[in-house]
Amino acid sequence: MADKTEEAGGVHFPFPFTPYAIQKDFMAALYQVLEAGKIGIFESPTGTGKSLSLICGALSWLRDFEQKKQEEEERLLEARADPLNDGKGQAPCPPPSCQQSPGSPRAAGEPDWVTQFVQKKEERELVDRLKEGQVRRKKREERLRQIRHNASLKFAAKRMRQEDEETERLLRLSREMLAAGTGPEQLAWGEDELVLAEYESDEEKGSASGLDADEDDLEEEHVTKIYYCSRTHSQLAQFVHEVQKSPFGKDTRLVSLGSRQNLCVNEDVRKLGSVQLINDRCVELQRSKHEKKSVVEEEKPGRRRRLEPRATCPFYNHKQLQLLRDEVLLEVKDIEQLVALGKEARACPYYGSRFAIPAAQLVVLPYQILLHAAARQAAGIRLQGQVVVIDEAHNLIDTITGIHSVEVSGSQLCQAHSQLLQYMERYGKRLKAKNLMYIKQILYVLEKFVTVLGGNVKQSPNTQSLSQAGTELKTVSDFLFESQIDNINLFKVKRYCEKSMVSRKVRVPLRGPPLLSSVRLFSWPAEPPNALSPCSPCGSSPGAGRGPSGSLSQPLLSSLSQLFGFTERYGAVLAPSREQPKLSGFQHFLQSLQPGVTAAPAAPAEEGEDRALRPASPLMHIEGFLAALTTANQDGRVILSRQGSLSQSSLKFLLLNPAVHFAQVVKECRAVVLAGGTMQPVSDFREQLLACAGVEAERVVEFSCGHVIPADNILPLVICSGPSNQQLEFTYQKRELPQMMDETGRILCNLCNVVPGGVVCFFPSYAYQRQVHAHWDKSGLLARLAVRKKIFQEPQRVNQVEQVLLEYSRCIQHCGQAGGMVTGALMFSVVGGKLSEGINFSDNLGRCVVMVGMPFPSIRSAELQEKMAYLDQTLPRAPGQVPPGKALVENLCMKAVNQSIGRAIRHQKDFASIVLLDQRYARPPILAKLPAWIRDRVQVKATFGPAFAALRKFHREKSGSS
Numbered sequence: 001m002a003d004k005t006e007e008a009g010g011v012h013f014p015f016p017f018t019p020y021a022i023q024k025d026f027m028a029a030l031y032q033v034l035e036a037g038k039i040g041i042f043e044s045p046t047g048t049g050k051s052l053s054l055i056c057g058a059l060s061w062l063r064d065f066e067q068k069k070q071e072e073e074e075r076l077l078e079a080r081a082d083p084l085n086d087g088k089g090q091a092p093c094p095p096p097s098c099q100q101s102p103g104s105p106r107a108a109g110e111p112d113w114v115t116q117f118v119q120k121k122e123e124r125e126l127v128d129r130l131k132e133g134q135v136r137r138k139k140r141e142e143r144l145r146q147i148r149h150n151a152s153l154k155f156a157a158k159r160m161r162q163e164d165e166e167t168e169r170l171l172r173l174s175r176e177m178l179a180a181g182t183g184p185e186q187l188a189w190g191e192d193e194l195v196l197a198e199y200e201s202d203e204e205k206g207s208a209s210g211l212d213a214d215e216d217d218l219e220e221e222h223v224t225k226i227y228y229c230s231r232t233h234s235q236l237a238q239f240v241h242e243v244q245k246s247p248f249g250k251d252t253r254l255v256s257l258g259s260r261q262n263l264c265v266n267e268d269v270r271k272l273g274s275v276q277l278i279n280d281r282c283v284e285l286q287r288s289k290h291e292k293k294s295v296v297e298e299e300k301p302g303r304r305r306r307l308e309p310r311a312t313c314p315f316y317n318h319k320q321l322q323l324l325r326d327e328v329l330l331e332v333k334d335i336e337q338l339v340a341l342g343k344e345a346r347a348c349p350y351y352g353s354r355f356a357i358p359a360a361q362l363v364v365l366p367y368q369i370l371l372h373a374a375a376r377q378a379a380g381i382r383l384q385g386q387v388v389v390i391d392e393a394h395n396l397i398d399t400i401t402g403i404h405s406v407e408v409s410g411s412q413l414c415q416a417h418s419q420l421l422q423y424m425e426r427y428g429k430r431l432k433a434k435n436l437m438y439i440k441q442i443l444y445v446l447e448k449f450v451t452v453l454g455g456n457v458k459q460s461p462n463t464q465s466l467s468q469a470g471t472e473l474k475t476v477s478d479f480l481f482e483s484q485i486d487n488i489n490l491f492k493v494k495r496y497c498e499k500s501m502v503s504r505k506v507r508v509p510l511r512g513p514p515l516l517s518s519v520r521l522f523s524w525p526a527e528p529p530n531a532l533s534p535c536s537p538c539g540s541s542p543g544a545g546r547g548p549s550g551s552l553s554q555p556l557l558s559s560l561s562q563l564f565g566f567t568e569r570y571g572a573v574l575a576p577s578r579e580q581p582k583l584s585g586f587q588h589f590l591q592s593l594q595p596g597v598t599a600a601p602a603a604p605a606e607e608g609e610d611r612a613l614r615p616a617s618p619l620m621h622i623e624g625f626l627a628a629l630t631t632a633n634q635d636g637r638v639i640l641s642r643q644g645s646l647s648q649s650s651l652k653f654l655l656l657n658p659a660v661h662f663a664q665v666v667k668e669c670r671a672v673v674l675a676g677g678t679m680q681p682v683s684d685f686r687e688q689l690l691a692c693a694g695v696e697a698e699r700v701v702e703f704s705c706g707h708v709i710p711a712d713n714i715l716p717l718v719i720c721s722g723p724s725n726q727q728l729e730f731t732y733q734k735r736e737l738p739q740m741m742d743e744t745g746r747i748l749c750n751l752c753n754v755v756p757g758g759v760v761c762f763f764p765s766y767a768y769q770r771q772v773h774a775h776w777d778k779s780g781l782l783a784r785l786a787v788r789k790k791i792f793q794e795p796q797r798v799n800q801v802e803q804v805l806l807e808y809s810r811c812i813q814h815c816g817q818a819g820g821m822v823t824g825a826l827m828f829s830v831v832g833g834k835l836s837e838g839i840n841f842s843d844n845l846g847r848c849v850v851m852v853g854m855p856f857p858s859i860r861s862a863e864l865q866e867k868m869a870y871l872d873q874t875l876p877r878a879p880g881q882v883p884p885g886k887a888l889v890e891n892l893c894m895k896a897v898n899q900s901i902g903r904a905i906r907h908q909k910d911f912a913s914i915v916l917l918d919q920r921y922a923r924p925p926i927l928a929k930l931p932a933w934i935r936d937r938v939q940v941k942a943t944f945g946p947a948f949a950a951l952r953k954f955h956r957e958k959s960g961s962s
Ligand code: SF4
Pocket: 260, 263, 264, 265, 266, 269, 281, 282, 283, 285, 313, 314, 315, 316, 348, 349, 350, 351
């Protein structure tokens, strides 16, 4: 496939083939947004080659930007080097990245000579900076060139690695020999002078000190770059593969970022499993390295002191990390390739990829890292003057809200209190007064949080039943007042937690096997009797050490707590992490059924970075809650949820205004692009996110492209009444009427008679789907449907989805070949459920999508009511428009509809009908919220007859021609 250069809007875009017209328009519009520093909302339906348009459009802009910047720098340096230029001529304009910020005006009334002096000084500094930048760039280019062309460099690095490994092995053997001895012999007086002091060669010193000695070598200036983020690791991997295949694949410096869980190559750490344990262990290993170094440094010459060997990570090695960083920049790699390279180079891909960020042109990362200020900082991301592209942005508002909303359960509050209390009891005498004061404050806060829920910290949360059940919603200040902690400076407490890392101290092991999970060890009430045995440090038999009621006996408990950190007094159980959907296998299978579609790579084990950000320690969880209380006082609420027992009850911080966290992104970045297959309704992004983040309306640009499918490959219908003239309006009051459910059944029966292959029918909720299913089962309608289509239901559990979808697709394939009465399959699904996002019902898998009613969110939800009230208070109401709160509800509904109906048309040759069953869809404000490519072709049918005739004609013609 020969690469081509396409011209659009006066710019040349390299492209792997002749692009569609909409792709050219997309790239031209994207280029303009990046050039002019705007915020773009880009909508491009699935199957229109959005990723490729993003890659070629954005990287073409970066290519031109870098070229212009380089030319301007050279011009400036030439002008300074010119002996004829005495500085009196017109000063050359500095390149965009080096321009003075507008916030530094000259003081009024400053004498001319002062102004000139300052100007000259600044010019000199600018030139020095430019020269320095050039030297760095040339050094990097030379390094990469050498690695690319000189394989011997790689061999040298490999040899170096082997030498290091051999030395390490011998050292380990020596240590083992020493450890096996019975201890040092008593030496005669003066004899110890004869014993050699601990020796480390100069190189070993360098390597023992890890990165610190040469950390500067790994630091580079941050060049202008594009941060591309998406929701899951599999989406990111697909994007990276698109870059590899694109004309930019050969010479783009791309870095893929991920969590330690994805990138760690130290098997001992990796096998700990949970994100938090891996993070903690890694940090602990780094700390060991630094502590070891500082002890070595503190040693006085001639004074002999044996160091207890402490574990460090062998993959965190300066030389290898440098090599890995350069290799990362040399060639585009996805996460899996990065891990393979890290294993081969014996260097940590997690740190290697982070060190590559400054020099990278394209950084690919899950958007949870980008959208969280602390995660950004930890990853070394700087947004100033950079470009951010957020793909799959349709759920962006919910994602930001979710990342910054924190819930703590009664169990976690009690566990944290118990752990911290034990810590204080054990170490109180050794702690400095300030430490003690803050620990007491945290204990007080925890106690009050438990009290406000109606419990107390002295009793197990599992056995405390609450008299008052229900949900209460409060402003942050009311909550603090009611909890009686309004006299405590939470900002100081939060800062103390961050700086002292107290949450790690109360759970990180003090001695013994590292990070054997205290949570697992002490969650015995819920575990089988032998749960202790696999990790028992003292080799005791299962059940040994337990008290009369199966509880751990006090001596064992105290020895365990000394070994492994601090436990809870009553062993409350932490809720397990929620299972994440893993659909990659099925997507892979579906894609493999389609001719001409390349199989997607299997996703890494973890989908979604949110698990990576979820702390496992109860006190860390509470730290997150305190941080939320202090960052968005006016824009947040606290929900007190009191359920049957204290352990089931919770406090939740709800973020009402996601813009507070997005403001920094749009303020610092040069340009931001929100892209997705279905971005409608766009008003949410404009009003709730951008306007509230302080973005002026003129800075926002909208781009929505049509679909690549021919106009007659889609038939969207709004049907207002059924075959027996029953008006279709699925409000809460009417939808449960038997005649309504019967009419829906009759419509489906008719559809199944004329639609070939698969029909996917979405219901507004699980409860309603079950109700309708039961009604049809009783009335015999299910049996009638089964004559033409085999019936499937969306499974209850995530891990059953793959199996159900496999059977569904096999059935459609089989029916297509068998040619009997059954012509395919009918899938009952739920809007916002497991099949409404991320699943392709392309070609025969989804020839018709039916939407039963309008899936409005439950207006009874306290969270939704508060959000509506908040929007009504804070957003301006345009004349003739519905109030912002009501608009939110409509938008949530239509976003969910758009996602569900977008499952069917997935590529240029695909065709499908879309049937919206509810007369409310015919209202112009609702129709306006459909994606443009559907809205432009939608037909509203007041009665069923013409609708059915149109459907029959459409499918007859399409099936005949396909
Ligand atoms: S430094 Fe890297 S390889 Fe070593 S434990 Fe940490 S994440 Fe794993």
